[in-house]
Amino acid sequence: MRFENVGVINDHYLKATLSNAEKLGEKCGPKIVKMLCKRYQECLEDSHSDRTTYIWRKAIEEHEQDSFDSDYRHLIISGVRDSAMGAVRASPEQAQELIANLLASEFPSLVRIGIYICGEHYGLFGELFWKMHKPVWFDEIQYWHEIYWFVNKCFKRFTAHEKLLFIDIVDNYSVKESGLRDHKEYEELHRRDLLHPAVGQGDKLVDYKYKELVSKLGNVREHPDFHLYSSGATWIQDRSPITSDDIIAKTPEELHEFLISFVPVSNGWGDAPSYRGLASNLTAAVRSSDSAFQEYFPIFNDVHRAYLHGLLQGLKERWIDDKRSIPWHETILFISTLVKDPAFARDIRTVDNGNHDPNINWVISDISDLAQASISDSSREVEDNLIIDFISLFKTLLFLLDPEVLGDKNDAVSSAINSPRGKLIESTFKLALELRRRNHEDESRKLMIQELLSPILNHEIETCDAGLNNEFAALAGMYCANIHYLHPSWIELNFDKIFSISSQTAWRAAAHGFSYQNYVYDWLYNSLKERGHLRKMILLENLPSGVTEKAVQFLGLAYLEGKEELTINSILGELVYGLNEKPLKKLCWFFWTMRNKERIANGAGHKILHFWSEIAKTIRNGVSEREALQSSLNRLAVYITKITPEIEANWTEAARHAQVGYQGNLLLEELSRLSKQYPKEVTHVLLKALEKFVPDFDHKDLIDLVESVAEAGLFDEAESICNEYANRGAPHLLKDTYQAIRERRKQNI
Structure with a gap:
């Protein structure tokens, strides 16, 4: 049987993971590049299957010709490129071997990445390129786009010897298929195209040869850097x-x-x-x-x-x-x-x-x-005055453009960042942040930036608060932490105008912008909580996508970090003691995504298990079992390190409903993890779960669990699990395990 290589995460999450590839390259160096190269090679059967990459990946750099493609092959190629660029930035000396390995690869896509990087950093790798170059790079179609731009970007930096090498490659180009009709004309067409990126860059011989070929064959095609252009x-x-x-x-x-x-x-x-x-x-x-x-x-x-x-x-x-x-x-x-x-x-x-x-x-x-x-390029910083001039220009443009009333849309951020006005607002924030970043300790610079921004911010906030400027509302919600860094007094004064208490439309737009926040700043959390916005984001129905999820995550992080208490008067207490299922299920999922040993060691596990206990107590005092919520609580079992009587009681209640939200596999995994240390308690939880459904995945987890129970000498309990699976119509799952336990029991007698 032939097995297809698949990733452990889907393309969306792979893209998010590799969005930091350049920083990984800076931190990890060639090792991360080598790993990603290996992953790319594993995607393909062999190097021959990589020869048609140019059809679906037309450019190694980000290009509109590839803008609709984001499958795993594209993502890994971009990851190799970005991590290699990061490794080059961190240590150009170490990167020499890395780039040499890319240029020497049997896989054309990796060679193309090597050529691209040589073009981006010709001063570092120009000599290496010419030392390792192969005529096939200037011949075959799969390398064409990268070679075209390598020549165009770097020709002026070629040494006299390198220019002669290039001209020699052009002059000696020949068609490999001797039977090709009109092969002489084809050769001349290709020579013309090879010369085109070097034309007008100061070499009279190149210009002369190109002019001769154009007079005979006509001009190059409209997009000469692509053989295939859509x-x-x-x-x-x-x-x-x-x-x-x-x-x-x-x-x-x-x-x-x-x-x-x-x-x-x-x-x-x-x-x-x-x-x-x-x-x-x-x-x-x-x-x-x-x-x-x-x-x-x-x-x-x-x-x-x-x-x-x-x-x-x-x-x-x-x-x-x-x-x-x-x-x-x-x-x-x-x-x-x-x-x-x-x-x-x-x-x-x-x-x-x-x-x-x-x-x-x-x-x-x-x-x-x-x-x-x-x-965009920290290695080529423009002058501060240029950035200031751009921001002043944006002010003029924003005053000319009337804000759009986008209505009560659910995607205010996308509407804003794709509108001309929204782009101006976002660019204003980004340029101001760049100015501040360059010398963030300079108080006079801070005041200068605030004076520069104040007229723009004041102009925008009035229409924003009236519900007539959703572009600014969405982007101010999105960049509120950055605005606080740039101009704290302004945002503190205008917080209830950004998250408008006058216009529900403006508030929804700002809330949608907030959903893009990635860090819980104390001032932001306190402002949202004390002014009622956080509670509103959690409890209000039909909000834009991501708003409630982000608000719940802020609440969960605040709880773990000691900024939010679980009391009857807190927002978290209102959710728990009111059994508000939707946000509580979101919290269970969020806590599950936060699992790691460090957080458990730092006390997060204790807080999360207390959260579980309070929900369990509240459910017991109610009139229904809350099956969907109980199912979600099974996610929190990843934080169990010791099964106390209280935890066992809570888990048995939740385990019965695990499969309501399809948590049966997670239940079995966590029971298996704890089975050696707590075999009797694990047996009790599993048997309670079997009253409602048959946990059967992962099969290995089930077998390990039963064997651990038997190894602890609890043969009756181990056999009862096997018998219960048989009674529930799944005798095949533990048949061999049951026989092995019976034999071991006989030996112990």
Whole structure:
């Protein structure tokens, strides 16, 4: 029988786990990369099956061509990439062997990661790349995207010898299949494509060879870095009337004339040249130009907004993806001038969001994205003044844009972070945090940031409290801990306006933002609790997804850390003594996810078992058994280290209902764990459970449990368990175990 390799966690949780791969690489070095490489190889039958990776993983870096793919193979490739980048950052010397191993791998995907990292850190690994390079990398399709961008990013840094090596590879390229029709033309096409990423980078021989091939064969395809490029099924194909090379060849005056004169004409098939197509090639031109298109900035004041989108997108991708410089100060001066033009405000008021062409809202989002890009690379910090200028620019834009009334939606955060205004607000927080991070002990810097933020915060909070600015409500709820770090006096004064006591719509939006919190800060917990918001989040029905869960988790953590008591007057006491099943079941699940030896050693287990006991007492005093809640209580058995009479009583009551919430397997696992130390008590609990259902998974846990009971000399109890399984219609589960116990009993007599 052939078994398929599967992961122990699903793709969603694997993605969450590997989101920290870069930090793991920094902390663990090459070891974590080696482990992830091994896991990737285990996903595949052999290296040959990895040769078609380029079809489903078109780029090693994060790319829109792969944006809809998140299965385990994609996630592990991204994990290898990110952990390797982290290892390089932590110790470039140790990483030499790591990158060499990637380049030497039999698996093309791992080689592609090695090529990508060499391109990102050419100063560290350029010599290693050329020492280990293989002509096949410049030939076969699976390596093409990474080779294209390696050449484009690094060509100017090639030594004279390395440039000659590259040109020699180009000149000597030949088709392996000698029977291929028109193979000479194919060879020339490939040579043209190989030269394209190096064109315009100061080498006259490369430029000459490329020009000769273009004059004979025509320009490269629209997306020369991909052999397979998907335009997507949702949109029309984005064709351009001219290539990115044609754009670069034009003077600013010529390009301006072309842009204002071009008018898309539909041919009925949806594949005619379009604004989007031309904007896409503008992006490519900005990325590949020597000057980042700085001399072209003035021509974008009065052209279609799609082209401005193409320009800003190109600047962002040039900085993030290509690791190439852009003229930051000239860029923000250009954007500021653009935003202050009355035509910009008119476009905002008259924008047609039903049109698929990039419009003014796209441009506003592009400005936010570009600002965030400026702080995305700690190795290339921009000046403080640039960040300050961006925040001032955001203030101007926020004052121009009317907040959207999103209504009582259940996904306020997604609506906010995907709206132009929401992106500006989120970028404001992120840039201010970056400023503060750079010197967090400087009191004058703290005051400067507060003065910078106050007009924006004060402008937003008034419409927020009135229920007319759900974007700010959601994002303020999401970033409330960060706002407190930046401007504590402001948020303390306005806490009941963010979590509005005037507008239920605004409160729900802020509560949904709160559900993204990951840490229990004392001030935040106390503010939510004392002002009634935490109780409301726990008890109110039909709240947005995640709100009640997060509030319950805050309550549970506060209880474990001594910030919340289990008394009749506390929120937790209200839930326990009122037997409020929904939040109590959520708490049981949350406590179960918190299980580890350290927490048990630090007293968390004692508190959780006390929580269980109080619920059990309250159920006994009631009129019903609360079967679903009792089932959930079985999760807390992971914290049992000693079975006292009280714990045994509580567990026997809960065990009878374990399978109501499908906790039978967990019950059996925990009984098995404790069976050697407490065989008699475990037997009692299991027999009580058998009154209601037959715990049969994991079979090994069941056998280990029964054998432990027998080894303790409790043969009657062990046989009673076997007999009860037989009576309940499952004699096969313990047949052999029963016979073995009978034999052992005879030997002991």
